[in-house]
Amino acid sequence: MNMCDSDMLDSVLSTYGASKVDNLLDADVVVLNTCSVRAQSEQKAFSYIGRTEEFKRQNPDLKIVVMGCMAERLGCRIKKRFNSVDLIISAKNIDNAALKIINSCFINNAVKNERFDLKSEIVRYVTIIRGCNNYCSYCIVPFVRGNEKSLDYQSLINECSLMVKNGAREIMLLGQNVNSYQYGDVNFSLLLKKIASIKNLDRIRFMTNHPKDLDDNLINVMAAEPKVCPHIHLPMQSASNKILKTMNRKYTYEHYLDLIGKLRTTVPEISITTDIIVGFPEETEKDFEDTLNAVRTIRFDGLYVFKYSPRHGTVASKMADIVTLEEKKRRHSIVLKESNKISVEIVSKMIGSVQKVLAEKINNGVIESRARGGRKVFVKGSKDHIGKIFNVSIKTAKINSLLGDIV
Ligand code: SF4
Numbered sequence: 439m440n441m442c443d444s445d446m447l448d449s450v451l452s453t454y455g456a457s458k459v460d461n462l463l464d465a466d467v468v469v470l471n472t473c474s475v476r477a478q479s480e481q482k483a484f485s486y487i488g489r490t491e492e493f494k495r496q497n498p499d500l501k502i503v504v505m506g507c508m509a510e511r512l513g514c515r516i517k518k519r520f521n522s523v524d525l526i527i528s529a530k531n532i533d534n535a536a537l538k539i540i541n542s543c544f545i546n547n548a549v550k551n552e553r554f555d556l557k558s559e560i561v562r563y564v565t566i567i568r569g570c571n572n573y574c575s576y577c578i579v580p581f582v583r584g585n586e587k588s589l590d591y592q593s594l595i596n597e598c599s600l601m602v603k604n605g606a607r608e609i610m611l612l613g614q615n616v617n618s619y620q621y622g623d624v625n626f627s628l629l630l631k632k633i634a635s636i637k638n639l640d641r642i643r644f645m646t647n648h649p650k651d652l653d654d655n656l657i658n659v660m661a662a663e664p665k666v667c668p669h670i671h672l673p674m675q676s677a678s679n680k681i682l683k684t685m686n687r688k689y690t691y692e693h694y695l696d697l698i699g700k701l702r703t704t705v706p707e708i709s710i711t712t713d714i715i716v717g718f719p720e721e722t723e724k725d726f727e728d729t730l731n732a733v734r735t736i737r738f739d740g741l742y743v744f745k746y747s748p749r750h751g752t753v754a755s756k757m758a759d760i761v762t763l764e765e766k767k768r769r770h771s772i773v774l775k776e777s778n779k780i781s782v783e784i785v786s787k788m789i790g791s792v793q794k795v796l797a798e799k800i801n802n803g804v805i806e807s808r809a810r811g812g813r814k815v816f817v818k819g820s821k822d823h824i825g826k827i828f829n830v831s832i833k834t835a836k837i838n839s840l841l842g843d844i845v
Pocket residue numbers: 570571572573574577578579580614615648
């Protein structure tokens with residue numbers, strides 16, 4: 439989501455005559471787009487904001503902008519703590535970020551140009567829904583991003599069409615919960631079908647999904663529409679019904695398992711990835727074992743595992759955080775080890791298979807491409823391959839990537 443917002447900001451600012459620089463010391467404005475989802479993300483951002491004081495000493499005209507969820511949550515504190523920060527743009531004002539930056543930082547040399555010309559890139563990100571209504575008990579997102587708001591589907595189709603006209607071959611639809619997209623009569627399944635009808639667009643991906651909102655319609659569209667890639671990121675978080683209830687996730691493990699079954703039956707080539715939180719308040723060894731067993735049973739293609747950290751203002755932050763950091767680390771490493779073992783087994787079976795890939799970029803004669811299921815595939819090739827779809831015979835497999843030869 440943040441990458442998409444940064445990308446959009448870059449596009450709009452470029453129409454006003456601004457351009458990206460490789461070296462921060464050449465910049466007139468530095469924009470830090472921040473994330474609040476975990477304590478670690480905020481610590482990283484704080485450390486980076488701290489470093490901007492040094493940039494400013496070297497270039498006193500430099501303007502520092504902090505935007506995103508952390509700006510929403512801690513804007514005043516950031517301003518107070520760091521003299522270097524000139525402008526704070528909260529997550530709820532991200533749509534107007536470019537204008538705010540132009541007015542505050544570039545006002546003397548801005549070249550106003552109404553043309554909204556997106557750069558040519560093979561994979562583009564499009565936010566279709568902002569905010570979230572789910573209020574999972576551990577999550578800060580609804581507080582900093584606000585309630586769910588689906589964006590006008592016709593504007594989304596126009597935006598996607600323009601991106602395709604400018605060279606995009608794949609579009610990734612984004613939202614905290616894309617499944618609950620609803621604009622008038624258009625729900626997420628219908629939106630997918632409409633976007634799939636855009637000529638010259640080859641692939642559509644989407645994330646992220648909430649198990650409670652994943653319905654048969656969406657699964658059927660994934661099966662029927664070849665442009666929709668067979669990959670779903672479906673956060674499970676825990677397999678203990680007690681913990682799922684405390685997390686306010688609104689589904690049971692049995693329901694989750696049922697969805698996995700439907701997905702694998704209806705879309706046989708599907709790749710399924712997930713998120714897991716370990717060490718949530720009141721997570722006993724038995725709850726943790728349930729989650730670990732679910733990882734073994736479901737055999738995800740990949741997963742992200744997080745150690746629970748309380749986010750101030752959330753319901754969970756008022757619960758007793760009884761699992762020690764040591765124990766969280768232990769559970770984290772067990773899940774990661776198990777998941778890596780499963781991933782290796784899954785990718786090993788891909789050796790000798792032929793994968794249809796889309797070439798995204800090239801570096802030193804090696805093309806970085808992506809298979810339909812989402813895995814990165816590296817293959818020798820030339821610039822002419824970029825933006826094209828072709829078959830690759832897989833020779834070597836690593837946990838997160840595959841290597842092969844063009845067939
Ligand atoms: S669905 Fe839950 S975890 Fe995801 S953004 Fe909304 S509140 Fe946070």
